[in-house]
Amino acid sequence: MTGSNPTGDGAISLPAEIINAVRWAEHVVVLTGAGVSAESGVPTFRDAQTGLWATYKPEDLASVAAYRATPKLVWDWYAWRRELVTQAQPNAAHLALTAMQDIYTNFTLITQNVDGLHQRAGSHDVLELHGNLFRYKCLLCDQPATVDEWRHRSDVPACIHCGGAVRPDIVWFGEMLPSRPLAAAQFATRHCDLFLAIGTSSVVFPAAGLPLLAMEKGALVIEINPSETDLSDSAQFSIHDKAGAVLPALVHAKRNPN
Numbered sequence: 001m002t003g004s005n006p007t008g009d010g011a012i013s014l015p016a017e018i019i020n021a022v023r024w025a026e027h028v029v030v031l032t033g034a035g036v037s038a039e040s041g042v043p044t045f046r047d048a049q050t051g052l053w054a055t056y057k058p059e060d061l062a063s064v065a066a067y068r069a070t071p072k073l074v075w076d077w078y079a080w081r082r083e084l085v086t087q088a089q090p091n092a093a094h095l096a097l098t099a100m101q102d103i104y105t106n107f108t109l110i111t112q113n114v115d116g117l118h119q120r121a122g123s124h125d126v127l128e129l130h131g132n133l134f135r136y137k138c139l140l141c142d143q144p145a146t147v148d149e150w151r152h153r154s155d156v157p158a159c160i161h162c163g164g165a166v167r168p169d170i171v172w173f174g175e176m177l178p179s180r181p182l183a184a185a186q187f188a189t190r191h192c193d194l195f196l197a198i199g200t201s202s203v204v205f206p207a208a209g210l211p212l213l214a215m216e217k218g219a220l221v222i223e224i225n226p227s228e229t230d231l232s233d234s235a236q237f238s239i240h241d242k243a244g245a246v247l248p249a250l251v252h253a254k255r256n257p258n
């Protein structure tokens with residue numbers, strides 16, 4: 001386990017092994033979870049829900065069964081989350097990852113987040129394993145749906161192709177992940193030499209299996225999370241600090257080799 005030592009000027013100092021790994025890596029893969037958006041004010045998944053939604057658990061809302069039973073409730077929950085995220089700004093962690101994408105010739109960003117903050121920070125080709133709050137599709141025919149096309153109804157919008165209910169294009173509990181982003185994430189993970197697992201509790205598979213796959217293929221795995229997780233004991237390094245503090249320090253180390 002590795003703590004980061006504050007240097008007093010707001011920066012943090014990290015062990016030489018981590019600094020060298022960041023400097024010499026040739027193919028970097030990053031997996032982010034809700035913790036990377038925490039410093040933007042977006043509650044993480046395992047944070048208690050707040051306000052009107054305090055009495056609900058995500059597991060009770062993010063499922064096909066819940067949408068079929070209470071479509072308007074689920075639709076309003078996602079509308080609340082979209083509004084929350086729209087008010088949020090990318091934080092130093094998102095911006096550092098955008099910088100990394102420019103620094104490393106071979107860089108893959110995989111996210112479990114659906115908030116689109118990586119893209120708003122300037123990251124591109126983001127592999128979204130769990131979908132995106134700002135994309136929609138039909139519950140029945142799976143066709144993409146857009147707000148300018150769908151038919152408005154009193155509870156939830158209707159698909160223009162089949163009349164089915166429009167739903168968020170988000171992977172719900174019990175659903176398969178989109179095959180293309182998952183295959184691309186697994187391919188990159190198999191071929192990287194440095195894997196950063198950032199802001200994830202590492203409890204939801206298959207995403208949580210990616211750092212383990214990286215380790216199996218010989219990559220160095222560094223976790224960045226203020227708390228202990230299921231990954232902490234197996235990662236070569238676990239930096240118990242905030243992503244918004246650690247990631248800029250890693251970018252600084254890479255940009256200043258001596």
Ligand code: APR
Nearest residue numbers: 033034035038044045046112199200201204225227242243
């Ligand atoms: N920097 C880094 N990590 C942080 C920070 C921070 N500033 N703040 C919190 N964290 C960590 C927490 O300690 C926690 O381990 O972020 C992690 C967030 O964990 P979860 O809330 O479980 O979110 P995540 O890992 O992304 O969940 C994975 O589970 O519910 C499903 O589909 C959902 O994508 C989600 C998946």
